[in-house]
Amino acid sequence: MITATLSANTQHLYPLIADLGLILMTAGVSVLIFKKLKQPLVLGYLVAGFLAGNHFDLFPTVSESDSINVWAEIGVIILLFSLGLEFSFKKLMKVGGASSITAVVQIVAMIFIGYICGIALGWSTMNSLFLGAILSMSSTTIILRAFEEQDVKGKKFVSIVFGALIIEDIVAILLMVLLSTIAVSQNFSGTDLLISAIKLVFFLILWFLGGIFIIPTLLKKTKDLLTDETLLIVALALCLGMVILATKAGFSPALGAFIMGSIIAETTYAEKIEHLIKPVKDLFGAVFFVSVGMLINPGTLVEYAVPVLIITIVTIFGKTFFTGLGALLSGQPLKQSVQAGMSLAQIGEFSFIIATLGMTLGVTSEFLYPIVVAVSAVTTFTTPFMIKSSEKAYIKLEAILPTKLKLAIENYSYNSQSIKVTSNWQQFVKNNITQILLNSVIIIAIILFSEFYLSPMVADNKFGNVISGLITLVLVMPFCYAIGFRPFNEKMIESLSKEKKYSAPIFITRLFRISIVIMFLVFLLNIFFSPLVSLLALFAVFVLVSIFRKRIVNQYLRLESHFLSNFNDREIQSNKDAEMQNIKLDFYDGHLTNFTISNHLDLVGKTLEELKFREKIGVNVVQIKRGDVVIYIPSKDQRIFPGDEISIVGTDEQVIEFTQFLKEHETEASEEYNNLVLQKYTLYNPDFIDKSIRDSNLRELTKGLVICIDRPDCRILNPESDVVLRKNDELWIAGESKLLNKYFEL
Missing domain, CATH: 3.30.70.1450 (Regulator of K+ conductance, C-terminal domain)
Known part of the structure; x- marks a missing residue:
């Protein structure tokens, strides 16, 4: 009996182990050859996948491709988790504006161009629409691996690329909802799209707040137990736990993995976890890239050679141009814009998902998926070369651009990147919006948890609704206080109140915040109590708040302090x-x-x-x-x-x-400091080149102070007056904005 069982288990496991062995052996030989030839290892993995796949008969082939696909999906999850560890929420917030503009310009443009391309090829409206959505998505995993191999992660354009990729992944979720709605109803449903967007923002904020509040504390409390082995297991458990939550909420596993990585990136264990996860990432990443190579079908390339060629050209040149244009519009310099554009010139994982969606819904033709795979394979091959040659492409482009256009781009970029003093009113508005949004998400989450999880637990009790309602009230009170009455900066409000023009807006803002609190309380009481009881309960709430106000305030301040401590x-x-x-x-x-x-x-x-x-x-x-x-x-x-x-x-x-x-x-x-800015300029004026700061009279001419000089090989902080300025030096100058802009516009 035992022998039979062991024999059955061996037969069940053998193909899986044999396939993995075949993949790793092929990949090992292939990457050694590509390493010797000084070529990107990604290409070696793709070649290994092609050799081990079912489309190449002169070599042993994989027998259970479904198992390899599962491992490949794990590879995507681990890669995105690793990316999150390197790209925290703080980094996302810093590059969010530039990345958002870059991604949105590229996505909108490629959807339109892809649709036009499909129509030009004689395809149906739905095929063309799905093609546009497919071409708008780039490959995070391909770019991540190419960046690692070429050691460019420290360069300026990389943060813009990573930010744009995350924006693309978020937009991809909305696109899938939109395409599903159009495919089923043949109509555009703006309501469904808006609901999906709100749902996405809600869960992202909730996961961020909950993760930052809980996970760093968990790691600190268990620090004496965290050996390398246990820390790796805990990190992977947290990653897959968030993957499960994201999937149950209707989002992609990759998004969940990235979010957990970004949360852990705010802890003091980030570097250690990143080091521990690297071997796991390398293993499953290799399986993923090999699985992509297994999809390469020479027969498809021959049969649909013309569409594949056209779409490949549109993808490479279209994404390069419009990503670069988006980066320029966001205020990035020309060099970083060109590098970002040439890095994103491919399609990847989400493109496959969108193509699969069309096939599942039965609204796209069978030929679309193999064409997408072929284009993805070709652009995967070209991506490392595009990234490698981006700096040379910039040099050639700069040489042929008219001087006036280059100066206009530089001035626009530097003006966009200037660091200005934020006014008290701007800070007041920003703080109000942030405080209302974050605390509202927490209150809604508590109410939903009570309604769908707490209430069913006490439903058999005669006073079940009253118990769950009271518990919910106690939980939401600190956050209601924060929305309605939290004085985040009394000194700022006092300063603004002295100016008559701000008195009315401040008063209206206070009323608005209090009305939000009342709305939440009414909504909560209406769920758990009858209308008459709700009114009595609302009155009782105000009485209890008056009595226990100090305790509620202290509780919120403790929660806030704990969160900020973990976050920083x-x-x-x-x-x-x-x-x-x-x-x-x-x-x-x-x-x-x-x-x-x-x-x-x-x-x-x-x-x-x-x-x-x-x-x-x-x-x-x-x-x-x-x-x-x-x-x-x-x-x-x-x-x-x-x-x-x-x-x-x-x-x-x-x-x-x-x-x-x-x-x-x-x-x-x-008035001297109202318009003070710290602005960056690239030195191109021959009157200053090869002169010391003292001899150039920069301080006298601009009434400013040279704070820093950035050079490719070094950074000079607080340079002495005898430092000689070089061509293309990036000068950080502090001074009065109007005079600086006037002088450097000459």
């Missing part, structure tokens, strides 16, 4: 590590605190030597963050500017004294 944990730790390499604290209870310098301080423009923070208060300024420039252990000649984020080290008493010191030096914003 990695950044604070990184700053501390950098600082501790340069300084040694001379007191036991010293700690790091960050302050943002506003344009209402009369300290701006002064050097640290003039301010004498150490002599007056006893604190040390260990870091100044100015735009994307971070100055560690600034010298005594370093000046303080509006918008600077300074990090000081001191005791609790010294930090309190420093806070009071800043308040005492608050004044009305002077």
